[in-house]
Amino acid sequence: MRAGLEAIRVAKLWVGFRVGFWGKRLFALQGMNLELEKGKTYALIGPNGAGKSTLIKTMLGFLKPTKGTLAILGGLPKEAVLSGKIGYTPENPGLYPHLNGLETLMLAGSLLKLGKITARTQAMRLIERLGLLGHETREVKGYSKGMQQRLALGFSLMGTPELLIWDEPMSGLDPIGRGVVRNLMAELKSEGRTLVFSTHIIPDIEESCDALVLIDKGKNISEFSPKAFLDESTRGYILKGLGQLAPNGLGADVRVLEAQEGGWALEVPKGLLGETINRLTQMGGAIETLEPIRPSLEELLVDRFLNHA
Amino acid sequence: MPRLALVTAKEIIRQKLFYAIALVALVLIGVGVLFGTSALYDPKRFVYDAGQASMYLFGCFTAILFGASMVPKELERGSAYLLLAKPLSRSGFVTGKFFGLLLVGALLVLGLLIPFALVYGLVYQGTLNAAFFLGALIDVGKLGVLGSLALALGTFSTPTLSVMLTVFVWLIATGLEPAATSARFIEIGWMRAVVPALYRALPNFGIVAADLEAVVVLGVPCPVWLLSLLYLALWSAVFVLLACITFERRNLVR
Structure with missing residues (x-):
């Protein structure tokens, strides 16, 4: 891939951390290699414990690589995060329960140093886009799990980031919520933004993804287009x-x-x-x-x- | 960061534990008034002691309990990941949390100071000068030290362990001055060496002479309480720095 077109480049990445009382070292990523292009949508697929969340956390600088290299938007993960070019939603977003929907997105706006009016305009637009209009002044603790998940996606979208990284965005969503997220993915794709997400809900990714990245035992075992893969199997x-x-x-x-x-x-x-x-x-x-x-x-x-x- | 501090303060204030602490502190002030009338010694002094103890103790409890659980709770819940994926450094996160905690501590002390001052000033004709309120500021400084220490320990330890260690340091900080002064009388050899070393290495609330009692009763002059505030602010800064360093270095695993 030509330099400058890469959103994420991972080379021989090992990530290990100590677990348990005796601090046993566990390698969740074992020599991962990956190149993801800008402007495309990628799904990370793999069984539980395969290393998907670890890879995502390393991309965001939450975990430090033991060995290997990782470049996000051409720089170190920390630089990319601090530049505000990344939007992230964790698997269980744990929003502040005492804030309302609008205040939650305004918090993201203040971290991004958006002006108050800009932040409010963006927040209201996202609230509408995510089907939460009418709930924006309700405290988050009164939201259903699916609504919280959608609000967390909105939090990641504040500031119009270039690269979106979502960990299990569909988990906990009902079919209507999944539909909203699928449409959102399609819109983001048409806007030319890069989206990387992990999921276990396969039927939802057939249409929305440019490529699937299969991860198992801390390694990328293959990478392919779901459309081509299905055509081959017909x-x-x-x-x-x-x-x-x-x-x-x-x-x-x-x-x-x-x-x-x-x-x-x-x-x-x-x-x-x-x-x-x-x-x-x-x-x-x-x-x-x-x-x-x-x-x-x-x-x-x-x-x-x-x-x- | 100011926004994060406000969100933190709002979150603490919305918790039942905070109200329980504030209520017990108010009850203690009320008990002072109730028993003050039948006290064997000066009732004004009795009310004063109960009020001061209430502000100091419950302010410190708040700082320690909420400070110790602040970072682990954010990691457990996942909100820390959400915020740290935005342009907010880990140090900024920890510092924002500290200022939120300090704000809550200051609000609690102020909230308790008002009924205390009313009872002490109006009912018992106690002296309500500027020094009276500055004494309360020293209390805020002390809870800042304890809160920052609890926060620092919480960046790499469990809330329970952090609370225990902070209470341990609190006890040492309170009792170190007399222990160090009389260190030469300690019979166990290694302790004779350890006590003065701790005296130099840990915060020492004993040398903060200008606490509420000293300001109100003894009338300690201005430079002393200013230096005391500076001393407490420096210790808070040291612990916040420690919190930033440990939080910057660790892997964030839920």
Whole structure:
């Protein structure tokens, strides 16, 4: 990757800390290598204890590397954080319960040294964007877990940071809340901001991510685009539609699953999709739905982790 | 940082423990008034002692209890991570926390001083001059020292251990002056050496002559209480610096 395009560069990173009464040394990251491009959305995926949160905390300078190098926006993590170019939401954000929603975001504004009017304008815009309008004067302790999570995301977005790092942003959110966050991710992507987040909720990342980073036992085991990964795993398609079928005219490999009163369902092998659609069009058939036949992304990822283990 | 100090102060003031401490302190002042009328010795003096003890003790309790749990609680809850990911250094975080604590301590002492001054001045015709209030400021200085020490210990230790160690230092700070003066009479050899060493190495509330009693009753002159305030401010600065150094160096693991 060309210098200047990198948001995060991790090279041979080892992070260890002492745990327990006897201070046993534990390495949560063991030679991690990673290069993340600016303006893209990345999801860090891995089982519990894989090292995702440790990696995030090291990126923010909360943990010090034992060995290796780490550059965030071209500098040290501490420099990047103090420049205000990073927005971070921890897994359990623990907002101040006695502050209201607006005061919470205004606190972020004062840390970023935004003027009072600018901070207030930004805070109100974020409150609206996160679906919290009408709750901004309520104390945070009266918020549901999902509302607190969304407010914490708002806290990270104050000051329009270049790089956003979110630890489990979807945890504790109901389907509506997840929808709000998915939309937010799409907006951030269109604004050209870099987003790195860890998650266990796989279905939510299929659409929003440019790349998945698989982490296990403190190492990056692979990195790929979810769209390409799913395309590769597609065996064929189920086509459903209306119109008269001439079964002999579809080719031997196309299986008719259902055909009754002008409606039909076909199983088409991956390589024959274009040809089958052409034939159906010639026969006067109208395609209503097209579904790929493949395992879910979650199944594919579990399979990949098991193969790695 | 001023905003963080205000948020910290507001958070402490909203806790039930704070109200419990303030209530017990007020009750103690009330008890002074109640028993003062039937005291065998000077009732004015009795009211005065109860009021002074109430402000000093409960101010210090507040500083120690909240100071020790401040950083561990923020780390446990996760709010520290949220703030430290913004342009706020770890030292700025700790310093903001200290000033919030000091503000609460000052508000508590002031809150107790008003009923105390009313009872002492109006009911018992005690002297209510500027020195009376400056004496209370010395109390704030002392709770600043204890609060900063508790905060510093809390940056690398558990709240319970931090409270215990701060109380230990508090006891030493209060009783060190007479112990050091009479060190030559101590029979155990190593203790004869340790006591004067502690006298020099730890804060010593004994040399803060201009406490409330000294100011009000003995009429200690201005330079003495100014120096006393400076002494307490320096110790607070030392402990806040220690807190900053330890917090800057440690890994933040929840």
